[in-house]
Amino acid sequence: MIGGFGRALTLGLSLICGAAMAETKYTLLDFADLDGWAEDDHSAAFAAFKETCRDLDGPEWEKLCKVALETDDARGFFELFFKPVMIEDGEPMLFTGYFEPELAGSPTRTETYRYPLYRLPSALPRTGPWLTRREIEQGALSGQGLEIAWLSDPVDRFFLQVQGSGRVRLTNGDVIRVGYAGNNRHPYSSIGQELIRRGIYSEHQVSAAVIRNWVRNNPDEGRELLWTNDSYVFFRTVNEVPAEKGPLGAMNRSITAGRSIAIDPAFTPLGAPVWIERQGSENMHRLMIAQDTGSAIKGAQRADIFIGTGDEAGRTAGEIKDTGRMVVLMPIQTAFSLVPEVL
Structure with missing residues (x-):
């Protein structure tokens, strides 16, 4: 997935769906340009990096992973073998947050628990769009034995699909x-x-909590609102992951609260270290690892910060909508290949 990354991107990539094509811009920086770099806990990011570095493609990454697994000098490792690269596509930076929900559920359908989580259907075609959210939630997959568990709230199910993973505490104790x-x-x-487009809320008012409350307080209109998003996510059980570890990210490895981010892999290699400078009600200048993706995470300056598990993490994640910048740490040779004129 990462092989050939640099040369392909110099041709320019598609931006957020529906936007025009724009050339991708690369700027080489120094570690001294990263605000707060010296004060960060590099060892925490280093531990997260080593969680997935074996899965990175390309000879440069393989060599770096081998070195990482044999050293304890986190800051020295990053400064010696990487070059900070600012990647821009003309769109402003946007940081959001995500979390792992923990929900109540049932192994069987009941009067209370009647909203199913479906596993991936065998009938799903290999290419092209399939059934819409509306069609699925109106019963298109009923009676096929695809249910993993049942939830009590359609809004919980929707946001679980947005987050991409979660824990379900069943009525039988499991x-x-x-x-x-x-x-x-x-x-x-x-x-x-869509709520903004309809004039129900202004942009600064919208948050996950606001959306949840509006849908719950307007059940009929709320159902129609959820159906405006045709995308529908299917799940699998991942009980092999220890309870003390984070959920699996896009690299099929556990992600780390406060050190893992979801990015657009069209611009940032999965597994790469990424320096973020988030500006908002709570500034965050920190080294993260790009270990996840998301259908809403599109663009060079776009990142979703993994906050953790449970309701408190959910409240924190739902409040994040901040600007700033993110800088990708690339292997030195890869970084210079992106900006050949500096050689």
């Missing part, structure tokens, strides 16, 4: 972990943006 297995190949569309 706790299962579910993770992303695939989707119906329809593009994701934001229901928050």
Whole structure:
């Protein structure tokens, strides 16, 4: 996935769905240009990096991973073998947050628990869009034995699909972990943006909590609102992941609260270190690892910060909508190949 990354991107890539094509801009920086770099806990990011570095493609990454696994000098490792690269596509930086929900559920359908989580259907075609969210939630997959568990709230199910993973505490005492297995190949569309478009809320008012409350307080209109997003996510059980570790990210490895981010892999290699400078109600200048993706995460300056598990993490994640910048740490030779004129 990462092989040939640099040369391909110099031709320019597509921006957010529906936007025009724009050339990708690369700027080489020094570590002294990273605000707060010297004060960060590099060892925490180093531990997260080593979680997935074996899965990085390309000889440069393989060599770096081998060195990483044999050293304890986190800051020295990053400064010696990497070059900070600012990647821009003309769109402003946007940081958001995500989390791993923990929800109540049932192994069987009941009067209370009647909203299913489906596993990936065998009938899903290999290419092209399939059934829409509306069609699926109106019963298109009923009676096929695809149910993993049942939830009590359609809004919880929707946001679980947005997050891509979670824990379900069942009525029989069992706790299962579910993770992303695939989707119906329809593009994701934001229901928050739809509420803004309808004039129900202004942009600064919209948050996950606001959306949840509006849908719950307007059940009929809320159901129609959820159906404006045709994208539908299917799950799989991932109970092999220890409870003390984070959920699986896009690299099929556990992600780390406060050190893992979801990025657009069209611009940032999965597994790469990324320096973020988030500006908002709570500034965050920190080295992260790009270990996840998301259907709403599109663009060179776009990142979703993994906050953790449970309700408190969910409240924190839902409040993040900040600007700033992110800088990708590339292997030195790869970095210079992106800006050949500096050689």
